[in-house]
Amino acid sequence: MEKKAENQIFNQTKQLLEAINLINGIKDKFSLILKRIVEGLHLKTRIFSEKEELQLSTMLKVSQKDLDTIITSSSYIFQQSAYHGLNAKNLAAQLQLLGLNQEKINDFISVWQKFANSLIENLKVSSISPKELQDVNWRVHLKTSHSKTGHAKDVTSLFEFVLNDSEDLNQEKKDKFVVEFSHQNLFDFFEKIDRIQEQLDNLL
Structure with missing residues (x-):
C-alpha cells in the first residue's frame, strides 16, 4: 500500500522503499549512474544497454531485477523532481x-544541481x-425522465478525446475515446486541470 505524507512528493511504494534500501547499500560510483539516468531520461530508449546493465549488476553486486528497481526508482525521483520544480534543498x-x-542524498543533489535545468x-x-x-x-447531453412527482433532468457532458501516436511521423494512427x-x-476534473496548470507554470 502506498504511503504519502501531506507534503511528501514521492509515493512510498514497496518498490521505491526497496530501491532506497538497495541504493543505501551501494558503495561507490552511484553519482555516475545517476548522471547517465538523468541525461537519458527524456529519451524513448533504454538508458543502459544490456551489456552495460550486466556490467553494472556485477559491479554493484546486485541482481538484474534489483538493478532494474534502482534505475526505475531513480528515474522516478528525477521525473517527479522535474515535474514539481524542486530545488536542491527541497529535494534533499x-x-x-x-x-x-x-x-546518497548528496549524490542525487550533486547531479540534480548540474542537470535539472537541461532535464526540465x-x-x-x-x-x-x-x-x-x-x-x-x-x-452536452440532457436526459429526462417522468415519475409521479414530475419531470427529472439529468445533464451530463460528453467529451471525445482524439489521440495520435507521437512516434508516427505521418500522424495517421489515431485513437478516440469518449468520457461522460x-x-x-x-x-472535480477542472479543479485537477487547474492544479496541473499551476505546476506546469512553475516549471516555465
Whole structure:
C-alpha cells in the first residue's frame, strides 16, 4: 500500500522503499549512474544497454531485477523532481523522508544541481507517453425522465478525446475515446486541470 505524507512528493511504494534500501547499500560510483539516468531520461530508449546493465549488476553486486528497481526508482525521483520544480534543498528534504542516507542524498543533489535545468527543458519538448492529445470534442447531453412527482433532468457532458501516436511521423494512427461527466465530475476534473496548470507554470 502506498504511503504519502501531506507534503511528501514521492509515493512510498514497496518498490521505491526497496530501491532506497538497495541504493543505501551501494558503495561507490552511484553519482555516475545517476548522471547517465538523468541525461537519458527524456529519451524513448533504454538508458543502459544490456551489456552495460550486466556490467553494472556485477559491479554493484546486485541482481538484474534489483538493478532494474534502482534505475526505475531513480528515474522516478528525477521525473517527479522535474515535474514539481524542486530545488536542491527541497529535494534533499524529500529524500530524507524516504530514508535515503546522506551520502546518497548528496549524490542525487550533486547531479540534480548540474542537470535539472537541461532535464526540465528536454522533458518540455519530449513526450513520456507514446500517445499525445490532438483534439477534444464535446457536447452536452440532457436526459429526462417522468415519475409521479414530475419531470427529472439529468445533464451530463460528453467529451471525445482524439489521440495520435507521437512516434508516427505521418500522424495517421489515431485513437478516440469518449468520457461522460456529470456536473460534479466535470467540476472535480477542472479543479485537477487547474492544479496541473499551476505546476506546469512553475516549471516555465
